Amino acid sequence: MSNVLDAIELTRKEALLALEKVGDVETLEKIRIEFLGAKGRMTEHMRSLGSLPKDERPAAGQAANQAREEISAAHRRAAESLKQASRRSQALDVTLPGRKPPRGSSHILNRTMDEICQVFAKLGFSIVEGPEIETDYYNFEALNFPADHPARDMQDSLFVGDKLLLRTHTSPVQIRTMEKRKPPLWIVVPGRTFRRDDDITHSPVFSQVEGLVVDKGITMADLKGVLSAFASSFFSPETTIRLRPSFFPFTEPSAEVDIACVLCGGKGCRLCKGSGWLELLGSGMVDPALYDFVGYDPNEVSGFAFGIGVDRAAMLKYGLSDIRHLYQGDLRFLRQF
Numbered sequence: 238m239s240n241v242l243d244a245i246e247l248t249r250k251e252a253l254l255a256l257e258k259v260g261d262v263e264t265l266e267k268i269r270i271e272f273l274g275a276k277g278r279m280t281e282h283m284r285s286l287g288s289l290p291k292d293e294r295p296a297a298g299q300a301a302n303q304a305r306e307e308i309s310a311a312h313r314r315a316a317e318s319l320k321q322a323s324r325r326s327q328a329l330d331v332t333l334p335g336r337k338p339p340r341g342s343s344h345i346l347n348r349t350m351d352e353i354c355q356v357f358a359k360l361g362f363s364i365v366e367g368p369e370i371e372t373d374y375y376n377f378e379a380l381n382f383p384a385d386h387p388a389r390d391m392q393d394s395l396f397v398g399d400k401l402l403l404r405t406h407t408s409p410v411q412i413r414t415m416e417k418r419k420p421p422l423w424i425v426v427p428g429r430t431f432r433r434d435d436d437i438t439h440s441p442v443f444s445q446v447e448g449l450v451v452d453k454g455i456t457m458a459d460l461k462g463v464l465s466a467f468a469s470s471f472f473s474p475e476t477t478i479r480l481r482p483s484f485f486p487f488t489e490p491s492a493e494v495d496i497a498c499v500l501c502g503g504k505g506c507r508l509c510k511g512s513g514w515l516e517l518l519g520s521g522m523v524d525p526a527l528y529d530f531v532g533y534d535p536n537e538v539s540g541f542a543f544g545i546g547v548d549r550a551a552m553l554k555y556g557l558s559d560i561r562h563l564y565q566g567d568l569r570f571l572r573q574f
């Protein structure tokens with residue numbers, strides 16, 4: 238009798254000692270197999286109970302069951318503490334490469350807008366902004382679009398109320414600024430604009446940077462000088478411009494400004510459809526009729542204005558094929574810049 242009980246007690250002590258010292262999962266598994274496995278020492282003890290004299294069996298059985306439970310419990314504790322230790326050591330593993338949180342970056346369109354404004358800031362322009370919901374008065378009337386004049390059809394408007402619309406261009410900020418300030422004025426106006434338009438080169442929401450200069454003795458040569466400085470600074474030093482006669486109700490004379498094709502440099506290619514030139518912006522000398530609306534004296538001052546299509550500028554500078562990418566927020570597209 239005492240032999241069996243002694244043997245069980247020895248197994249129990251050895252197992253508990255081994256489990257107390259265990260430092261890794263491989264050893265833990267070896268201990269489990271040695272003591273608790275199907276061919277392990279506790280199983281052996283259980284089996285040997287059958288060959289004991291009948292009166293010794295209950296005490297030996299009880300001792301074996303108790304030892305087995307104790308060893309199992311110690312095994313569970315050891316497994317749990319190894320797991321926790323490994324978690325802790327993972328958290329402290331300073332040799333692992335750092336995890337980078339995803340970082341945002343400025344949108345290609347905002348960046349282009351900033352780049353454009355930067356060029357003009359260096360030329361002495363200051364930045365002004367205006368509302369995206371505009372009144373008919375600022376968007377059209379004070380810009381010399383007479384009521385019911387066909388020129389209003391040039392810009393497919395989105396009305397949001399009676400005489401209230403999403404501005405079709407940034408030009409209303411010309412009037413708002415002139416109303417508030419006296420010349421000299423050298424301003425650029427970045428902002429969103431809206432028209433009923435939707436194809437690969439037109440988006441219902443698009444962006445412009447308006448420019449307005451009103452000062453003493455401003456001529457068309459100033460307009461050309463400023464815009465050619467802009468083109469060579471924003472695109473490349475070799476980029477030249479040309480002016481073509483055009484019409485806007487608020488400028489007279491008016492000019493469409495083209496830049497030499499950014500792809501072929503003017504020789505003619507698919508991008509410029511063989512012409513060597515790419516359309517970039519509308520411009521002109523401020524029509525003196527506007528000065529009446531804001532109380533400037535046309536005998537004292539003169540000026541020029543321009544409106545740059547920011548989307549088009551971005552498409553040409555970064556070689557984009559579809560303007561709508563700029564407004565769809567697809568990260569696969571945006572991450573390329």
Ligand code: PHE
Nearest residue numbers: 406408519520521542543544
């Ligand atoms: N506002 C005009 C447009 O959106 C562009 C423009 C601005 C033309 C300033 C002349 C002067 O088409």
